[in-house]
Amino acid sequence: MDSQQWSDGVTFTMQRGPFQNNGATPWYTRVQVGTPGQSLKVSMDTGTNITWITSSLCSPDRCQHFSAGRFDHQASSTFTFTDCLQRPYSFGPWGTMQVESGSDVLTLNNTPLPIQLLLAADYTGTQFRQLDWDGGMGLPSSSAYVDGKSSFVFQALMNAGKIDPHQPFVAFDWDPASRRGVCQMGAVDAAKTRGPHLFLPWSLYSKVRGVEYIWSTPLASYTVGGDVLARNITFALDSGSSQFKGDDRLMRQTLERIAQGGSPTVVLGFADGEITLGADLYNVLIEDGPDKGKTLPQFEPLGLTDLVLVGSLVMEYCYTVYEYRVVQCRAGTYSLAPVGIWLFNRPQGPQIISRSSSRRFEAKPRTLVSGKLVLRPPLATAHTAPPLCAAGTWKNDYGSAMTLTVTGNVITGSYQSSTGSTGRYAVTGYQASTSPSREKGLPVALAIDWHSLDEQQADPSWHWVSGLCGQLHRIAGEDRLNLSHVLIATGDFPDLAKQGAYLDKLSYRRVADEAIGLRPITPTLASEHDNRLNGTWMAAQGYNLKLHVRASSQHALGCVSGTLTTPTGRVEVSGFTDINANSGGLSRQSVSLAAPQKSGEAVLALAGSLDLQVDELTLLALLTSSTTASQRYVQTQVQSLMFRRTLGAGANEI
CATH class of the missing domain: 2.40.70.10 (Acid Proteases)
Known part of the structure; x- marks a missing residue:
């Protein structure tokens, strides 16, 4: 131990x-x-x-x-x-x-x-x-x-x-x-709290919902090679991280500046102190993995707007103390609130704290707070509108409703249709990880499987799926979700629709959860599934899918995970497929997938079918990027992709 x-x-x-x-x-x-x-x-x-x-x-x-x-x-x-x-x-x-x-x-x-x-x-x-x-x-x-x-x-x-x-x-x-x-x-080494130091008071990072737990503080300036790339943003120190990560634009500009040569220094300027890192510290030898033996600058876009986050790249050269405020709820029961982070230059090593804070650390016991402590957002954002997020309950013009939850940029939820079969249906997808500017919308991509997860009578639409892609805008104070919809019907439904792909545009408005009574559902995964969709698929223009199918409980539907490689990079992909197509006598197996894009600024929905006779996967790709509300008619690009299994790839290849 x-x-x-x-x-x-x-x-x-x-x-x-x-x-x-x-x-x-x-x-x-x-x-x-x-x-x-x-x-x-x-x-x-x-x-x-x-x-x-x-x-x-x-x-x-x-x-x-x-x-x-x-x-x-x-x-x-x-x-x-x-x-x-x-x-x-x-x-x-x-x-x-x-x-x-x-x-x-x-x-x-x-x-x-x-x-x-x-x-x-x-x-x-x-x-x-x-x-x-x-x-x-x-x-x-x-x-x-x-x-x-x-x-x-x-x-x-x-x-x-x-x-x-x-x-x-x-x-x-x-x-x-x-x-x-x-x-x-529960203790500090007082001998290590001497010399140049930096105090970073905690301040809530509220640009991206769901990451309020990070140890964040105001960053007055971010400078690379003497050029100030940003002012008045947020800094976070994360012991689980290594490299610099955060705002896409800042990280890319930093890498571009380093590529120009000259070994520029990176300076983090705080209201009361400063950190300076030379090229010998941010250029790191990779000791294992695919890049083993290379020395690479440690900066990576992460899609977190106006945030600079770093971990061991700084902490290895400092004695670091995270300080909490303790609230005693009752005898022996305590809650914790943030005070901030203290950094002290290690005597042996680079002196990265180049300007000390005026506030000094006192290595003495702290006083407990009794009663209740209220955590408040920063004053500058206390009365501003919340950031755009797909989480919540939505209702469209047909009366269909969906309730979505968002963790990071991953969406899960439930759908209740009013236009055909009744019941509840599983939803998965992504929203863009980069928060848009006030004028632009938030891209959203969803996949839906139309196999009811309730005790309902089966019908042909249980083999169908949908892919949806579009944007969330705030118009006159109201959140509106406008999505292009592709319905994939892999079999005829008498008196409703023949086999084919059907296009629609759906507009949703946010409603109160209690008005619908619909709760998010996550299908329980029962087992690996020996499915024809498993494996590696290639299409023109550099598109590559590696897919893995797991069956839900009672084999109601197939949950798909894997990776998608596009001309811009590799991302995760998730969605659904009809694992009952073959047993249902169908020649096509419906597939609906969603994926973020590497930039963090766009999302992709892929909907189509796998031809079980010729082993071809045909998908209609909907790519949505952020636009203003007045330009949302060009928010979604459409492309048809034909995937074929890679040579030598078996049905069970992952």
């Missing part, structure tokens, strides 16, 4: 894995989960609000990652599932995993600490494949922002009496030379 419990808190010893070019920190600690304890490598992650681990719920060929550890829940006598649903959890443009929630114990010095956690049941992608750790222990800025299905371990330790509530600190001390470090909870 790589932790020690002291009278002044709990210390986790940490190790540095190989630096890989995926944006995730190489630092991790070993923890014991379950009974008997299973040793897993875990990131101490101030950039997430969940505690999660890779698990044996993943099939052997899924959840591949560098560390390769998995928690076997069946081997733990203390494990229980706390829900019977599996859902997607999005890390935004970085990737998405399928998770299930459970409870078990985290053992610290032979003392079990009950925790709730999320078990990864599926994930794919090069970012995950290069992970040096098996899971993450979330250290969000406040207990108010914790995902309700997982524990905030720092708060749990405090409530269990393992951490003094008057010492509300989480301190990191990483030494890249020795590749050893510590994360100390």
Whole structure:
């Protein structure tokens, strides 16, 4: 067990894995989960609000990652599932995993600490494949922002009496030379809080909904090579990250400036202090993974508007202390609110704090707050309209309704039609990860499977799917969702429609949830499915699909995941397919997919069918980019794509 419990808190010893070019920190600690304890490598992650681990719920060929550890829940006598649903959890443009929630114990010095956690049941992608750790222990800025299905371990330790509530600190001390470090909870090393320092007061980042938990602070200026690229934006320090990530425009401009030569310095200017990084610090040798042996600048667009986020690239050269404010709800029960982050130059190493803050750190116990503490948004945005988001309940001109939830940029939900069959239908999709300007709309792409998830009488439309793509605009204070709709009918429905593709334009208005009574549903995935759609598909102009099908419970529908490669890059893709086409006597299997775009500024819907006789996949692609409301007639481009299975690819290739 790589932790020690002291009278002044709990210390986790940490190790540095190989630096890989995926944006995730190489630092991790070993923890014991379950009974008997299973040793897993875990990131101490101030950039997430969940505690999660890779698990044996993943099939052997899924959840591949560098560390390769998995928690076997069946081997733990203390494990229980706390829900019977599996859902997607999005890390935004970085990737998405399928998770299930459970409870078990985290053992610290032979003392079990009950925790709730999320078990990864599926994930794919090069970012995950290069992970040096098996899971993450979330250290969000406040207990108010914790995902309700997982524990905030720092708060749990405090409530269990393992951490003094008057010492509300989480301190990191990483030494890249020795590749050893510590994360100390509930104490600080006062000897390391001397010399040049920086205090970053917490301030809510509200440009993108759903990431309020990050440790963010105002950034007065962002300068590269003497050129000020941005002013008055937001900075975040994320111990689960490595490289600089954030605003697409800023990251691209930074890379362009570095490519011009001259080894420009990067300067982060705060109201009360400054960080300066030279090229020798942001150009990093990649130690493993596809880019092994290369030295690359560590800047990556992430689709988070007006945000500059970084992790170990800065923290390896500082002693870092995250400070909370503790609210005592009642005896032995505490809630945590953010104060801010303290950074101190490490004596041995680059002195990256180039201008110190006037406020000084006092290594003394903190006073508890009693009663109730109100977390408020920044004054500048307290009375502004909320950002555009597809989450909520919507009703169109036909009277059909859908309720959507959004995690990061991933959409899930339920649809209730009034134009044909009754029942509830599954919805998945994406919204653009980059927030549009005030004048422009938010691109949205959805996939719907028309196999009812209720106890209804079957009809031909249960084999059909739809793809929808368009924009959300705020017009005269009202949110309106205008979507182009492609209905794929793979079989005749007497007195309604013949086989074919049908186009429509649907306009939705936001309504109160209680007016509809429709709740989001996530299909329960039962098993891998030996389906003809599985495998790798190629089309002209550089389009490539790698698809994987899982059956829902009772084989009602097929849930599709995978990747889409376009001329602009590779992204995740998800959607639905009719896994009952063959048994239903149909020659075509309907398919509806949705995908974000690498830029974060557009989304794509793909709807069509797989010809089961000639093994060809024909999809109509709808690509929506952000436009003003007056120009929404050119918001969606349409393209027909013919995919063929790659040579030698079997039906079960992933």
